[in-house]
Ligand SMILES: Nc1ncnc2c1ncn2[C@@H]1O[C@H](COP(=O)(O)OP(=O)(O)OP(=O)(O)O)[C@@H](O)[C@H]1O
């Protein structure tokens with residue numbers, strides 16, 4: 343039994359996602375491959391929030407969509423409660439950045455929320471109606487919302503509808519891909535509080551994708567920092583924010599955006615552009631932008647390993663703090 347208790351809710355095991363690049367003609371000998379996610383391993387425990395952070399193009403959405411079952415990985419394995427993911431579709435749901443494009447405008451809210459239940463043949467029609475009404479209440483929408491259409495709601499209310507829809511199959515894990523970024527600043531903290539309170543009542547886990555390190559600091563138990571598709575750092579949020587180990591994390595933290603700012607613009611130490619994932623630098627992929635880089639960094643990829651004296655704080659750096 344103790345072994346069972348130790349099984350994480352979600353295990354991502356050496357996952358890679360490569361996109362072969364088309365174009366250049368059929369005769370091209372060296373077809374390029376874009377390495378969006380490269381050899382990423384992490385876990386999400388029951389009730390835990392793991393944040394995925396990193397600059398635009400670092401592979402956050404690609405990794406999240408594999409976890410949500412929307413994309414097949416090139417390599418690696420996923421396990422949900424110790425089992426292959428295929429059997430666990432209901433257990434993982436996704437909430438997207440833009441609630442408007444995620445919701446079919448021709449469907450009333452009642453159908454939008456009940457649809458996942460209908461598809462998976464959960465309960466009787468009466469049971470589905472009761473569950474839908476309860477969900478509408480739980481996400482803080484008025485009861486008369488059930489008969490209305492997405493365009494009749496504000497952005498924040500639409501995100502509440504999308505959250506209710508994601509909750510309908512009673513998942514254990516929600517992948518939330520920038521769920522606040524499209525919302526007005528004044529609404530962001532309301533939706534953040536809703537996500538928190540739902541988590542407390544349902545013991546839900548989140549894989550929470552965000553540019554906004556201020557939000558991540560509020561919400562996350564652990565943080566995974568992606569750089570060019572690879573894990574740069576993986577650590578409890580308190581430790582990572584108090585004492586980032588990887589130079590890339592340190593650079594990100596020097597420019598913590600306030601809640602509501604949409605994008606991390608980069609900081610003084612990250613002046614140069616992120617290299618193309620079509621041609622990742624040799625050795626440590628961060629070395630061309632790293633203030634600490636030495637000769638070894640240009641040739642030897644660093645392993646993800648604990649920072650000195652901090653067994654739960656992992657960083658992929660030859661000179662981690
Ligand atoms: N379907 C696709 N085909 C080809 N390349 C893709 C595809 N989806 C993503 N990519 C590439 O994979 C890399 C990672 O993209 P991804 O969308 O996962 O990044 P992200 O971290 O979510 O960025 P953002 O913060 O802008 O949302 C990028 O270089 C992107 O151009």
Ligand SMILES: [Mg+2]
Pocket residue numbers: 402403404
């Ligand atoms: Mg994205």
